[in-house]
Amino acid sequence: MRWINYKPSRITALTLALCPFILVLLAYAIGSAARLADNPADKLLPGIAALGDAINRMAFTPDVRTGELFLWADTLASLGRLGASLGIATAIALVVGMLVGMFPYLRALLAPFIAVVSMVPPLALLPVLFIVMGLGEVSKITLIVIGITPIMIRDLAFKVLDLPHEQLVKAQTLDASSFQIAMRVVLPQTLPRLFTCLKLQLGPAWLFLIAAEAISSDSGLGYRIFLVRRYLSMDVIFTYVAWITLLAVIMNVALDWLRVAIFPWTRGTAQ
Amino acid sequence: MSRIVVKDVWQEYGDQVVLERISLTIEPRSFVALVGPSGCGKSTFLRLLLGDEKPTRGTITLDGAPLVAEPGPDRGVVFQRYSVxxxxxxxxxxxxxxxxxxxxxxxxxxxxxxxxxxxxxxxxxxxxxxxxxxxxxxxxxxxxxxxxxxxxxxxxxxPAVLLLDEPFGALDPGIRAEIHELMKTLWHETALTVVMVTHDMREAFTLATRVIAFERPRDRPEERERYGALLSQDISIWPPRIAGAAHPSSPDRDDPAFPLGQTRDDPVISEPPGA
Incomplete structure (x- = not known):
């Protein structure tokens, strides 16, 4: 039989999926054990006990000076920024993406501009943002919005353009105006794509968030990572990286689940 | 009612001539089938009737008024795919x-x-x-x-006019026969002029009152660009099918070979040949 025709059973698939995770953990454990055997005070690859201690310290022990639980306070600050910027980016992308996708005149006006703007490396603008908007929340949120909105607009505009022309013709023969077509034909079929688009932009959004927090902030997950870097606290950094990854994974799954729950006809399709 | 008059219509895309010299009058309540080989412009013609495209030259009128250059509620449409x-x-x-x-x-x-x-x-x-x-x-x-x-x-x-673009082309034969029956019933019972594009001759002759063939008379490679498709055949079904009236013969049988006492405009055969 050809290799392309061998298909794993459910249990085999699950086992295979777990393999790389176990392998990475194993490699870490071996490396950590080897380094600790050489030097019990090694900070680069802390052992399980040290990591457990870090989790306990960051998540469950109030700070002696401020009484804060750092992990939760940082998470709250970061998710607030992320949520605000994702909300703004989504709203802009949906409106502009639909307009550009539906109306040839607006497409002629805006599409080339958006294509060029999406090529601007957002991190290079960060100093400008900090100078113009100050070091507060606004500049961080703006950075993320600038970073992900143009790509989301283009993605949604392409999705609108991808709608079969037949559907638009059919809607017109059913006496629908441009506005009605936008609300009843284009919007419902673009919204599911918005979820997928948002999902794909989560990665860049986190990147911009952590970059902004690393440079100037007094709270947040990225702030903490770059703060404890000075003390070579790999135990805290690893804990935070794992936590951020977990948050991102949960967001991913939640977005997929929401999409299918709200738009049942998209089940099993690659939107 | 809804008489469609097509007058000397040409359709060109850049240098490519797709349709040339198309003139045609479609009477109210008729059921016109457009047939022809693939790529001969019958779907293009349907899009012109739909208002989805504008003819390069010539005019199309619906009840005497020029066709608006966008689809509207007076013309319904069913495509082969993506219709719903x-x-x-x-x-x-x-x-x-x-x-x-x-x-x-x-x-x-x-x-x-x-x-x-x-x-x-x-x-x-x-x-x-x-x-x-x-x-x-x-x-x-x-x-x-x-x-x-x-x-x-x-x-x-x-709608006054229903335009069908190979609507039943992707269906298997049993299903297609059923939906043909439905189509006939709907045409008889609704005040409707139907224009249907199909590549299935049997379908055309089973349903239509009139079958119109598109063909490129000049189809050598060097001619293909500058010469479009023309109307090559315009066949009225005999005996005529009339909307709302029962058809005298079953659709899958040959037309009667003997005079049935109805009038037709070609020479009447007084005696069956060989009698």
């Missing part, structure tokens, strides 16, 4: 036109109006044999049922 909205249920698809009609800002009907529209839509759904599937999405329907839905969605608007 995948995000709406069967009921939602049929309801769509009723909700859009007569307003440019309303996005759904409410209350009494909505109940009335649902009643109308249900009657239409029943007429195409989809009762019981109102809450299904198109993806859950078979190909034949999707095309029935597309017909219901178009006909609930009571």
């Amino acid at each position: 909205f995948p995000h709406l249920t069967v009921l939602g698809n049929v309801l769509f036109g009723l909700e859009m009609r007569g307003s440019s800002t309303r996005i759904r009907l409410l209350g009494q109006q909505r109940r009335q529209a649902i009643e109308t839509a249900r009657a239409m759904i029943a007429a195409v044999g989809l009762l019981g599937s109102e809450d299904k999405y198109p993806a859950q329907l078979s190909g034949g049922m999707q095309q029935r839905l597309a017909l219901a969605q178009a006909l609930v608007m009571k």
Whole structure:
């Protein structure tokens, strides 16, 4: 039989999926054990006990000076920024993406501009943002919005353009105006794509968030990572990286689940 | 009524001539089948009637008024694919036109109006044999049922003209025969002029009152660009099918070889040959 025709059973698939995770953990454990055997005070690859201690310290022990639980306070600050910027980016992308996708005149006006703007490396603008908007929340949120909105607009505009022309013709023969077509034909079929688009932009959004927090902030997950870097606290950094990854994974799954729950006809399709 | 007059229409894309010198009058209540080989411009012609494209030269009038250069509610359409909205249920698809009609800002009907529209839509759904599937999405329907839905969605608007672009081409023969029966019933019972593009000759001669063939008379490679397709045949079905009247012969039989006492405009054979 050809290799392309061998298909794993459910249990085999699950086992295979777990393999790389176990392998990475194993490699870490071996490396950590080897380094600790050489030097019990090694900070680069802390052992399980040290990591457990870090989790306990960051998540469950109030700070002696401020009484804060750092992990939760940082998470709250970061998710607030992320949520605000994702909300703004989504709203802009949906409106502009639909307009550009539906109306040839607006497409002629805006599409080339958006294509060029999406090529601007957002991190290079960060100093400008900090100078113009100050070091507060606004500049961080703006950075993320600038970073992900143009790509989301283009993605949604392409999705609108991808709608079969037949559907638009059919809607017109059913006496629908441009506005009605936008609300009843284009919007419902673009919204599911918005979820997928948002999902794909989560990665860049986190990147911009952590970059902004690393440079100037007094709270947040990225702030903490770059703060404890000075003390070579790999135990805290690893804990935070794992936590951020977990948050991102949960967001991913939640977005997929929401999409299918709200738009049942998209089940099993690659939107 | 809805007489469509096509006068000396040419359609060109850049240097490519697709249709040339097309003149045609389609009488109200007729059922015209457009046939021809692939790529000969019959679908292009249908898009011109639809208003989805504008002819390069020539005019098309509907009841004496020039055709508006965009699709409108007076001309319904069913395509081979993508005719129904995948995000709406069967009921939602049929309801769509009723909700859009007569307003440019309303996005759904409410209350009494909505109940009335649902009643109308249900009657239409029943007429195409989809009762019981109102809450299904198109993806859950078979190909034949999707095309029935597309017909219901178009006909609930009571268009004067129904344009069909190979609507039954992707269906298997049994399903196609069923939907042909439905199509005939709908044509007889609704005040409708039908123009259907098909590549299935049998379908054309089973359903239509008139079969029109498109053909490129000059089809050598060096000629292909500068010469488009013409109307090469215009065949009226005999005995004539008349909307709302029973057809004297079954569709799958040859036409009668003996005079039946009806008038026709070619020389009457007084005696069967060889008698």
